[in-house]
Amino acid sequence: MSVRLTVAQALVRFLAAQHTERDGVRQRLITATWGIFGHGNVAGIGQALVEDPALMPFHQGRNEQAMVHAAVGYARQSNRLRAHAVTTSIGPGATNLVTGAALATVNHLPVLLLPGDTFAGRPADPVLQQLEVPYAGDVSVNDCLRPVSKYFDRVGRPEALIPAALAAMRVLTDPVETGAVTLALPQDVQAEAYDWPEEFLADRIWRVRRPRPDTAELDDAVRAIRAAKRPLIVAGGGVRHSRAEDALRTFAERTGIPVATTQAGKGVLPYDHPGETGGIGHTGSATANALAGTSDLILGVGTRYTDFTTASGTLFPRGVRFVNLNIAGFDAHKLGALPLVADAREGLTALTEALGGHRQEMVQWIFSKRDWQEQVDAAYAVADEDARPTQAQVLGVLDTLVDGSDILINAAGSLPGDLHKLWRTRSPDQYHVEYGYSCMGYEIPAALGVALAAPGRPVWALVGDGTYLMNPTEIVTAVQERLPIKVVILQNHGYASIGGLSEAVGAERFGTDYRHRDAFGGFTGPPLPVDLGANAASLGMRVLRPRTVRDLREALADARTATVPTCVYVETETADTVSGPPPAQAWWDVPVAETSTRPSAVKAREEYDRHVTARRRHL
Amino acid sequence: MSTHHPASVDPPSHHPPSHHPPSLHLPAGTAARGPYGLDIDPERAGWTYSALRVLTLGPGGIHSFDSGDSEWIVLPLSGACSVRVDGEILELLGRASVFDGVTDFAYVPRDTHAQIASGAGGRFALAGAKCERRLPARYGPAPEVPVETRGSGNRARQVRNFASADAFPCDRLIAVEVVTPGGNWSSYPPHKHDEHRPGAESVLEEIYYYEIEGPGALAYQRISPSRPGGAELLAEVRDGDAVLVPDGWHGPSIAQPGHPLYYLNVMAGPGPEREWRICFHPDHTEGYA
Numbered sequence: 001m002s003v004r005l006t007v008a009q010a011l012v013r014f015l016a017a018q019h020t021e022r023d024g025v026r027q028r029l030i031t032a033t034w035g036i037f038g039h040g041n042v043a044g045i046g047q048a049l050v051e052d053p054a055l056m057p058f059h060q061g062r063n064e065q066a067m068v069h070a071a072v073g074y075a076r077q078s079n080r081l082r083a084h085a086v087t088t089s090i091g092p093g094a095t096n097l098v099t100g101a102a103l104a105t106v107n108h109l110p111v112l113l114l115p116g117d118t119f120a121g122r123p124a125d126p127v128l129q130q131l132e133v134p135y136a137g138d139v140s141v142n143d144c145l146r147p148v149s150k151y152f153d154r155v156g157r158p159e160a161l162i163p164a165a166l167a168a169m170r171v172l173t174d175p176v177e178t179g180a181v182t183l184a185l186p187q188d189v190q191a192e193a194y195d196w197p198e199e200f201l202a203d204r205i206w207r208v209r210r211p212r213p214d215t216a217e218l219d220d221a222v223r224a225i226r227a228a229k230r231p232l233i234v235a236g237g238g239v240r241h242s243r244a245e246d247a248l249r250t251f252a253e254r255t256g257i258p259v260a261t262t263q264a265g266k267g268v269l270p271y272d273h274p275g276e277t278g279g280i281g282h283t284g285s286a287t288a289n290a291l292a293g294t295s296d297l298i299l300g301v302g303t304r305y306t307d308f309t310t311a312s313g314t315l316f317p318r319g320v321r322f323v324n325l326n327i328a329g330f331d332a333h334k335l336g337a338l339p340l341v342a343d344a345r346e347g348l349t350a351l352t353e354a355l356g357g358h359r360q361e362m363v364q365w366i367f368s369k370r371d372w373q374e375q376v377d378a379a380y381a382v383a384d385e386d387a388r389p390t391q392a393q394v395l396g397v398l399d400t401l402v403d404g405s406d407i408l409i410n411a412a413g414s415l416p417g418d419l420h421k422l423w424r425t426r427s428p429d430q431y432h433v434e435y436g437y438s439c440m441g442y443e444i445p446a447a448l449g450v451a452l453a454a455p456g457r458p459v460w461a462l463v464g465d466g467t468y469l470m471n472p473t474e475i476v477t478a479v480q481e482r483l484p485i486k487v488v489i490l491q492n493h494g495y496a497s498i499g500g501l502s503e504a505v506g507a508e509r510f511g512t513d514y515r516h517r518d519a520f521g522g523f524t525g526p527p528l529p530v531d532l533g534a535n536a537a538s539l540g541m542r543v544l545r546p547r548t549v550r551d552l553r554e555a556l557a558d559a560r561t562a563t564v565p566t567c568v569y570v571e572t573e574t575a576d577t578v579s580g581p582p583p584a585q586a587w588w589d590v591p592v593a594e595t596s597t598r599p600s601a602v603k604a605r606e607e608y609d610r611h612v613t614a615r616r617r618h619l
Numbered sequence: 620m621s622t623h624h625p626a627s628v629d630p631p632s633h634h635p636p637s638h639h640p641p642s643l644h645l646p647a648g649t650a651a652r653g654p655y656g657l658d659i660d661p662e663r664a665g666w667t668y669s670a671l672r673v674l675t676l677g678p679g680g681i682h683s684f685d686s687g688d689s690e691w692i693v694l695p696l697s698g699a700c701s702v703r704v705d706g707e708i709l710e711l712l713g714r715a716s717v718f719d720g721v722t723d724f725a726y727v728p729r730d731t732h733a734q735i736a737s738g739a740g741g742r743f744a745l746a747g748a749k750c751e752r753r754l755p756a757r758y759g760p761a762p763e764v765p766v767e768t769r770g771s772g773n774r775a776r777q778v779r780n781f782a783s784a785d786a787f788p789c790d791r792l793i794a795v796e797v798v799t800p801g802g803n804w805s806s807y808p809p810h811k812h813d814e815h816r817p818g819a820e821s822v823l824e825e826i827y828y829y830e831i832e833g834p835g836a837l838a839y840q841r842i843s844p845s846r847p848g849g850a851e852l853l854a855e856v857r858d859g860d861a862v863l864v865p866d867g868w869h870g871p872s873i874a875q876p877g878h879p880l881y882y883l884n885v886m887a888g889p890g891p892e893r894e895w896r897i898c899f900h901p902d903h904t905e906g907y908a
Contacts, residue, residue: 253678256738274679274738359739363701364708366681366736 002195007158007185008048010194013201014165015112016055020081020173022208023243027078029173029206030085030112032057032452034067038089039128040116044190045087059448060480062473064088066445068100068180070474071111073409073442073449075104077429080241081208083110083172084449090116090187091129095141097182102148103437105179107264108241110172113149113182117142120156120186127187142184150179156186158194165200173206175241175343176328210242210343211327213350221299221323221340222354228297228321231257231360232288234280234309237264237436238302238326244345245428248301249273251352256359257299260288262309263416263435265302267425277365278372281309282588283420286375287368289585292316298335300324302344305334308435312589314614322618325351335618372582376422379581385550388573391415391490392581395422397552398460398488401560406458407432407450411442413464414497415490418581429454441471447485448474458560461487465514466495468532472539478565479540486559487536487567492574493527505592505608506601533569541567587611643842643852647859654682656742657861659826661749664863668791668887669824670747671861674735676700681736689747690754690792691727692782694883696830698741704733704756712761713741717830717881718798721764721779726757726789744828746782748887750790759787769805776805784893793823793886793895799838799874806870808903811845812888812896813866821896823888825864827872829856829880836878843868843900868900 005013018029033056037046049058061067064086071084088094094115104111118130118140126132131141146152151171153164161183168181213221225231239248245268252259252275259269260280269276278285280292292298292315300322303309310316322337325347332339340347380396382389389397395418398408404427410416411434425431432450434442443461451459468489478485499512516525537543542564544555552570559566592608593601645659652658657673664670670689673696674682693702695713702709702725709725727733730753735743764781780786782794799805812823831838840862842852850867854860874880886895 274677361699361738363699363736363738364710366679366738367701367703367708367734370681370683370734370736 001198003198003201004193004195006044006048006191006193007155007161008044008190009051010196010201011161011165012045012048012052012056015085017201017203018169019203019205020208021205022081022210026205027082029083029169031082032059033085033087034059034061034071035087036061036064036067036089036093038091038093038116040090040093040187041087041114041185041190042089044116044185044187045114047191060477062476063471064093064096065100066441066471066474068097068104068111068113069439069442069445070449072100072104072107072109073432073446074453075109075111075449076107076432077407077450077453079243080110080175080178082453083112085112085114087114088116089129090118090127091141095144098144098148099439101145101180101182103434103439103442105148105150106436107237107434108178110178111180112168112172113145113180115142115145115182115184116190117154117184117186119188121188123188140184142182145180145182145184148180149182150177151181152184153182154184154186155189158189158192162200169204169206173208175208210346211341212346213340213342217338217340218350218354220338221325221351224297224321224323224338225255225299225351225355226358228360230291230295231297231299232291232295233257233259234262234298234300234303235259235265235268236262236301236303238344239265239268240428242302242327242344244301244348245269247345247348247352249275251348254352254359255355256361258291258365260284260292262303262306263420263433266420266423266433267428267431270426271424274366277369279420281311281315282584282586283308283417284585285372285421286582286585287365287372289315290368291365295320297321297323300326300337301348302326304331306436307589311586313616314587314611316616316618318616320618375582376424379422382549386548388547388571389549389552390574390580391492391572392418392422393549394488394490394552394570394572395419397549397556399424401556402426402458404430406430406460406560407454408460408462409433409443409446409450410462411435412438412440412467414500415462415464417497417584421581440467443467444472444485444487445474447487448478448481448483451483451485459485461485463487463489464496465489465491465493465530465532472535475536475539475541475565483565484563485565486562487541487565488556489532489536489567489569491532491569491571501590504604505590506596506598506604508598508600533567536567536569541565543567543569546570587614643850643863643865644840644854644856645861645863647857650861656859657828659861659863664824664826664865666824666865667889668749669826669885670749671826671828671883671885672745672747673828674743674745676735676737676740676743678740679738680740681734683732683734686727686729686731686733688729688749690729690750690790691733691745691747692759692789692792692794693725693727693735694744694746694781694794695722695724696742696744698737698739698743700735700737700741700743702727702733702735705731707756709756709758717796718832718879721761721766721781723761724759724781726754726759726787728753728756731756744883746792746794746883746885748789748792748885750792750887752790754788754790770807773803774805774807775800775803784895789893791887791893793893795884797882797884799872799880801874801878801880802876803874804871805874805880806872809841809843809868809870809900810897811866811868811900812898813845815890819896820898821888821890821892821894823886823895825869826885827862827864828883828885829858829860830882831858831875831878831880833878837875838878838880839873841869841871
């Protein structure tokens with residue numbers, strides 16, 4: 001038996017019938033499609049979505065990149081067991097996907113991209129927005145998506161959809177491979193009819209597997225852990241994707257081995273769990289970094305070991321041994337590690353069992369953790385309730401208001417550093433900081449996706465003014481969908497974070513402040529008369545404008561319970577070095593000019609050369 | 620080891636204190652305060668020197684305190700801990716329980732701030748004495764604790780002199796542990812140390828803190844007056860109880876058959892020497908050896 005449908009109609013029917021299953025829980029895989037229509041998808045996918053509207057919920061976006069961010073937020077909040085699709089036209093709509101796709105792939109988060117593509121039959125070359133390159137007839141702008149997609153296919157004939165769609169689902173639901181998956185859909189093919197076998201459109205279940213460790217690898221790992229005197233666990237996002245938090249907690253409690261977390265891993269243990277030592281690396285805590293610096297064994301669980309985690313190769317001491325529990329062999333082998341290729345939960349459970357009663361008591365770090373908490377308290381402390389808050393004080397006020405149900409979203413600027421150092425994470429999914437791609441503009445659209453995946457929970461997008469200006473468009477979508485996200489805009493008049501870095505690397509804050517051009521051609525004039533609160537209000541948000549810490553307490557409390565999208569717009573004070581967050585506890589490699597006529601760069605280079613000598617290659 | 624004190628700071632405290640607490644027997648939990656499951660300070664005890672706190676820490680727990688005008692010994696009752704004091708971290712290996720043998724301990728001098736942290740959690744005694752001299756913070760190793768078997772037959776017991784005057788330098792604090800096998804008597808014959816008689820008897824306020832193995836297990840503690848109106852008690856004590864001995868003949872401590880009895884003695888007093896000089900009850904002179 002077969003069913004006659006267009007390619008687009010068949011694809012929508014197919015997507016509505018795909019499910020994931022893990023731990024006995026079955027869920028629909030593609031639960032909604034985001035879209036902006038142009039000539040490249042309106043008559044194909046657009047018509048298919050309206051043909052049977054009950055099949056596929058639809059969300060209207062404002063910017064294609066933002067739609068991918070929303071889908072990624074949804075997938076992360078859904079532990080990668082549910083995802084969204086994104087449909088676009090064939091030109092700028094398609095290339096706007098690239099940034100979002102890269103973010104999804106870097107973070108191993110599933111999103112299905114469905115850009116339209118130029119005519120497969122080429123009846124009229126070039127169609128509007130078609131890229132023509134003289135050296136190849138089969139290249140379209142969608143080829144930009146190849147390097148940022150974990151699977152890419154162009155459906156050049158109707159029946160080619162069958163293998164392409166199945167391969168797309170396989171990759172989306174594969175915990176090793178998942179990321180952005182692109183099915184480029186030529187405009188003419190989308191509308192073509194075909195007789196589809198019924199089995200293609202039938203319900204299908206994709207088991208999200210939990211591979212167990214190889215026994216020999218497990219033996220090696222157990223031997224290394226038993227032999228270690230000062231072991232440390234580095235927990236990454238893989239712990240969360242696997243929902244291995246309980247297994248990690250049990251492992252840490254049984255063995256007494258302390259746990260440090262990457263940006264993606266923060267929250268796997270609540271901040272007040274005795275085994276939790278805080279963030280690790282450049283934005284980490286003194287506690288975790290001191291442990292890392294004196295460790296003889298690192299048990300990495302679900303981490304990619306980015307340069308922030310390793311302090312650009314300077315954090316871990318010479319001679320340290322790595323055991324990497326990772327579902328991907330690629331990551332398990334990093335840093336010359338003993339690989340333990342397995343699902344994080346299965347691997348931790350197996351390690352706990354195999355280690356028996358082995359226990360490593362190291363308690364000195366408890367003192368350091370207390371000291372660090374005192375530094376957090378100091379950064380949060382408010383001397384004058386009637387003064388403008390610092391960025392850290394905004395976090396401090398938020399800290400007094402939230403419980404485990406709140407979700408904080410951030411990706412770029414100085415907030416990821418402050419949050420990693422300071423934030424007291426209360427629940428495994430509270431800390432949603434996208435620091436794989438650290439994409440300015442991720443926060444607001446991601447908040448939509450998170451709010452869709454976790455209805456009823458307070459979802460906070462924390463943004464600076466620079467990030468806000470990159471991508472405020474999805475505020476309109478929040479208003480349209482009545483999603484009561486809370487957007488906190490911290491106004492500091494420029495790219496403050498990179499301004500600080502600029503100063504440190506001898507670039508003298510060049511081009512980082514938002515100020516009028518001065519008579520000498522620089523940007524040192526008065527601050528720009530920008531009112532982002534008015535901007536958010538013009539897009540339909542309710543806007544609160546606290547001026548003091550006292551106002552801020554009221555405004556954030558109000559926003560937290562608001563039932564409409566609410567923006568809290570606050571001018572922040574620059575913290576001095578005494579009252580602000582603690583400085584970086586580990587290095588980050590940003591190469592500095594080797595020669596310069598300017599003293600600041602010369603001095604920065606001297607500092608740089610000093611740090612470089614601490615780089616180590618772990619083999 | 621003895622320590623001299625200027626005579627001028629010695630208050631004449633060999634008279635019964637004017638404000639005895641309501642009871643000399645403090646059942647487990649009744650003297651809890653703040654973070655301490657037991658908190659006996661001189662004010663609460665109605666005397667001048669001796670203090671005892673018992674602290675329970677959960678896994679990863681940490682506790683901060685100011686030593687104030689007292690010296691303290693941090694003594695693991697169960698579990699291990701680290702003590703941070705005066706820029707040093709003293710790692711105490713501790714023990715599984717008080718019946719497991721001697722433990723290492725930490726000395727915390729007066730006028731400082733200290734933190735106690737435990738990875739796996741545990742119960743820790745803080746034996747204290749108001750004092751004058753500030754001695755250095757130190758680690759007390761378990762192998763250096765003199766262990767003595769005192770008495771014989773059904774008076775036999777084990778005494779662990781971890782901070783006796785001879786074993787470990789303090790300014791005023793004297794502290795020892797005693798483990799009495801089930802059915803045996805200890806603190807026997809009854810004795811007292813409530814008069815200043817140079818070379819014969821020293822004035823020491825004393826706290827007993829008991830731990831007893833087994834559910835519902837009990838022991839008996841007797842105090843008989845050494846003078847009219849002096850302290851008197853006959854108490855059935857249980858695990859976690861404490862008894863105050865401001866003055867008077869104390870003993871015996873009677874262990875229930877089948878249930879070994881542990882107690883911690885914390886002592887301090889005004890004497891010019893840090894010394895434990897006692898006087899046996901004239902009616903009972905046998906049983907010490």
